[in-house]
Amino acid sequence: MKISRIARVAAIGAVASLALAGCAANEGDAAVVPSEEPNETTLSGTISATGASSQTAAQEAWQAGFQLTHTGATVNYEPTGSGTGRTNFQEGASNFIGSDRAFNDDEIAAGGFGACLTDDIVEVPLYISPVAVAFNLDGIESLNLDAETIANIFAGNIATWNDPAIAEDNADVDLPDTAITPVHRSDPSGTQETFTTYLKSAAGDVWEHDPSDEWPLSGGEAAQGTSGVKQVIDAGVGTIGFLDASQAGGFGQVHIEVQGEFVAYSAEAASALVEGSPLREGRGAGDLVFDVDPAAAPAGAYPIALVSYLIACEQYEDANTAAIVKEYFAFMASAEGQAAAAANAGNAPISEGLREKALAAIDLIQVG
Incomplete structure (x- = not known):
């Protein structure tokens, strides 16, 4: 996915606005405040992903915001559709994927995720949208x-x-x-x-x-x-x-x-629909999957809410891949990342409670 200059500027503006507001509201937060000369990290290299086309606008914002402080790292995301993304992940053709549904129980039991060293995966719902x-x-x-x-x-x-x-x-x-x-x-x-x-x-x-x-x-x-x-x-x-x-x-x-x-x-x-939904039982520590029941939507909630997941391995063979994936996932889950996506895509930022769970899951990503 190539990011247009307009989309990049809009995303950067959203990240900057939220980061500045976060610093004013809570000086203890480690918010990133972009400048004309962003600080460059030691991350370098390229990771590639495929998957949900619904995440297109959010991914544009996430990529732009991420590269403000990770100028040596490149994230490529191709909106192939969720089904193709899951197939690519199983076949080892994508370092991570976006999917508008998590892997189901049968797929988890079968394992065999070619992108990973083990069958343990991280699934975090970072894009919620009507x-x-x-x-x-x-x-x-x-x-x-x-x-x-x-x-x-x-x-x-x-x-x-x-x-x-x-x-x-x-x-x-x-x-x-x-x-x-x-x-x-x-x-x-x-x-x-x-x-x-x-x-x-x-x-x-x-x-x-x-x-x-x-x-x-x-x-x-x-x-x-x-x-x-x-x-x-x-x-x-x-x-x-x-x-x-x-x-x-x-x-x-x-x-x-x-x-x-x-x-x-x-x-x-x-967001009101998803917040009241339970997490599916029997999943791994990094596998956060919601059971959403539209028929149980409370008054004022919109009953058709897409809970779109970012899916990665718990263990990668390559240290550089693991580091970039982990850092990119952490950025997408952050308040800055969620605000940038919301500004560009109109989705619902995740709650603080869900962010805490997501970051704990993302912290499991490592080199095998």
Whole structure:
């Protein structure tokens, strides 16, 4: 991934603002205050990663901020999609990955992570973001939809925008008789698994398919990656799809029913869902995986929240690789890193409690 000058400057500005604010609020914090001549560390070399396209904007900010004080180290991140990223990690083709879902229990039990010396891995949720349900209808900026209606739309049971099920919750909107074209991912995607988990959890009577990173139906339009979904929604009329909220600007926004109220997506509302979710039991000390149940979303929470993970080895063969990965992960988890990502991507910064757990997990990264 090449970082544009504009993105780099924006990310650096976000890092600088937070670092300065942190120093003023708490002089005990070891905040990094960028200058025109950043201090260069002894880290040098290149690490390469692939994975979740939802993290694209956040990775741009993280790379820019990291290189302020690590000018000799380079981090390459290619947004291939989560499924490809996990495959690459298993085959040893990526030093670390981003993934919109953690490795599942069967994958953990099977082991065989080619990038690592052992089967022990670090999985830390450093990117939390609402998954927007976005549409393209001239003159309409938002619609209220409940889980059952959303499930019926993506299942192909509701075919036009003026269907009574949509009109019932949007009495003040002049709905057209335009055909609905639902858009999904063509590639295995953690964002897709997040969305189908919501459909199954909140509208199981309609959506009978198990959660999956692969789309279970043949209808609708399929597109590669987050950027592909965005392009198809934008190019069509009457299109509707799901994508990371950081990429949903300019489209109509679906407000989703939660406990009798319709909630717009926001970083704060997504964070409220994740904060109340338990960690999965039976995982290693560095394996922090949340069990998020959209049907249990509290009032005011947005029920479709992507919990995207950064995944690394606990033990690497190469000392330089281990050092750069560990330092980069620590930066992504830091208050500065989280603020830079939020400014560039609109995601929800992790809480202090989660940061403490994440840094403890990251500290396990070492040379074997």
